[in-house]
Amino acid sequence: MTSDPIAQARAILQEARSCVVLTGAGMSAESGIPTFRDALTGEWSKFDPMALGTREGFKADPPFVWRWYAERRERAKNAQPNAGHLALAGLERRYEPFAIVTQNVDGLHARAGSTRVLEIHGSLARAKCFAECGVRLDAAELPPGEPPTCPGCGSWLRPDVVWFGEYLDVGLVDEAVRLVSQCEVAVVVGTSGVVQPAAGMVEAAKHAGAKVIVVNPHPSELDDLADVAIVDTAARTLPQVFAGAVRART
Numbered sequence: 001m002t003s004d005p006i007a008q009a010r011a012i013l014q015e016a017r018s019c020v021v022l023t024g025a026g027m028s029a030e031s032g033i034p035t036f037r038d039a040l041t042g043e044w045s046k047f048d049p050m051a052l053g054t055r056e057g058f059k060a061d062p063p064f065v066w067r068w069y070a071e072r073r074e075r076a077k078n079a080q081p082n083a084g085h086l087a088l089a090g091l092e093r094r095y096e097p098f099a100i101v102t103q104n105v106d107g108l109h110a111r112a113g114s115t116r117v118l119e120i121h122g123s124l125a126r127a128k129c130f131a132e133c134g135v136r137l138d139a140a141e142l143p144p145g146e147p148p149t150c151p152g153c154g155s156w157l158r159p160d161v162v163w164f165g166e167y168l169d170v171g172l173v174d175e176a177v178r179l180v181s182q183c184e185v186a187v188v189v190g191t192s193g194v195v196q197p198a199a200g201m202v203e204a205a206k207h208a209g210a211k212v213i214v215v216n217p218h219p220s221e222l223d224d225l226a227d228v229a230i231v232d233t234a235a236r237t238l239p240q241v242f243a244g245a246v247r248a249r250t
Helices: 005-015 025-031 055-060 062-078 083-089 108-112 170-182 198-207 234-249
Strands: 019-023 098-102 117-119 122-129 136-138 157-161 185-189 211-216 228-231
Touching: 005 185, 005 211, 005 228, 005 234, 019 170, 019 198, 025 083, 025 108, 025 234, 055 062, 062 122, 062 157, 083 108, 083 234, 098 170, 117 170, 170 198, 185 198, 198 211, 211 234
Parallel strands: 019 098, 019 185, 098 117, 185 211, 211 228
Antiparallel strands: 122 136, 122 157
């Protein structure tokens, strides 16, 4: 067998009929999207992440927290999907099932053309009722205000992202676990493997017999589970890996 990890990854993907991709913050790094803590720079550098990423922090100063997320939302809106996002978007018709399970909240997978995306940490492009009355609005539908008030109950609206101490959407997590437990290959991109439950999903895929391909610019906690570990960025690597796999199945 070749010692070239990209060739090894291509060979695995050429044989697979189903594929699930799990992505983390490194997926969007080359689009200029910083991680949550990396975004705490400049004006925000003096603030504890817990002040901006918890219900308690929001209650303490709703306008301040809303403005910080509005700034992040604008940055994501102005960013462009990178070559890695575009490579993934071309895979949906090649595998069945195929899905992307992402920890990212920037919406770049969808903007690249992917339709089977499970955003397990939510999305900056939406807001929801802080009092949890069930109202959710896309960014384009938001009434004025910092933060705006919920049209359903009059409470504040807040970013539709998962904050520290909050539970993920059970339905999304169950669907993600089902998919990774049934796939023949799991591709893990841009995540350190520390954050749960995504890290546990890789273990579930491996336990169910899937091949695991890890793409990350630095060694990760998931490398020991990988059949192939590629130490490089998403935008440089994914077009090369998937171009070979797609050609083989056309």
